[in-house]
Amino acid sequence: MNDIIKAVEKKHGLKVTLVKPGDEYCQANGEDHYNNWSGIGGREIELGIYENDELKLISLFHEVGHRLLPKGFWEKCRHNTLVSELECWRLGILEAEEFGVLFSDEAIKWGYEQALGYAGHDERERSDWAENTGKHLWVNKSGYREKLERQNADQIEKAVSIAMKHFELTERPEVERDNGDCVMDYCIIIKSTLSTDELVNREVEFCREWAASNDYKERIGLDIIPLEP
Numbered sequence: 442m443n444d445i446i447k448a449v450e451k452k453h454g455l456k457v458t459l460v461k462p463g464d465e466y467c468q469a470n471g472e473d474h475y476n477n478w479s480g481i482g483g484r485e486i487e488l489g490i491y492e493n494d495e496l497k498l499i500s501l502f503h504e505v506g507h508r509l510l511p512k513g514f515w516e517k518c519r520h521n522t523l524v525s526e527l528e529c530w531r532l533g534i535l536e537a538e539e540f541g542v543l544f545s546d547e548a549i550k551w552g553y554e555q556a557l558g559y560a561g562h563d564e565r566e567r568s569d570w571a572e573n574t575g576k577h578l579w580v581n582k583s584g585y586r587e588k589l590e591r592q593n594a595d596q597i598e599k600a601v602s603i604a605m606k607h608f609e610l611t612e613r614p615e616v617e618r619d620n621g622d623c624v625m626d627y628c629i630i631i632k633s634t635l636s637t638d639e640l641v642n643r644e645v646e647f648c649r650e651w652a653a654s655n656d657y658k659e660r661i662g663l664d665i666i667p668l669e670p
């Protein structure tokens with residue numbers, strides 16, 4: 442474990458701090474803060490306290506994934522925390538392979554669940570969110586971009602039908618070609634009179650079903666098991 446951490450620090454020019462129960466970090470911020478928590482700021486990673494080393498290691502690589510996230514991704518995914526977190530887990534897991542580290546299905550699933558914790562929160566972190574919803578919802582913000590990017594008509598139809606179900610639409614939503622500054626090629630535009638909170642909940646459900654309908658297992662060796670709301 443320590444050897445891998447050293448190798449990661451060296452390759453990526455990072456400094457990794459291992460937070461331990463009762464240490465100065467815990468005294469300053471409370472031990473609870475560091476339970477199952479890690480973070481990265483600049484080139485420094487604070488690696489929190491985990492129930493086992495595998496979760497600690499996959500979390501380390503997730504933070505490395507944040508470093509590896511291409512410049513501009515955050516803007517491109519329109520500040521969608523869920524999409525960027527998922528991407529960081531994916532990048533981190535791939536990077537771990539470079540160090541000969543293969544994670545168990547359980548650890549990968551756990552990581553994925555950490556990302557899903559962001560489902561529905563992403564847009565609300567933006568101050569202009571409320572103004573942007575209620576009338577139009579860009580459903581694919583929380584969806585998965587790969588298939589839509591491939592401009593596969595079947596996948597677009599599938600996304601539309603999932604969206605219709607979750608948003609209780611009787612009319613087909615508009616599908617718009619994106620203007621190109623987004624990683625997604627298509628947007629599904631929902632016009633709705635639902636409240637903002639209700640839209641968020643529906644978007645989360647849409648996101649989960651869409652994720653489950655895609656081949657994440659193929660990509661990162663993971664079965665998607667939608668979480669209970």
Ligand SMILES: [Zn+2]
Binds near residue numbers: 503507526529
């Ligand atoms: Zn993260």
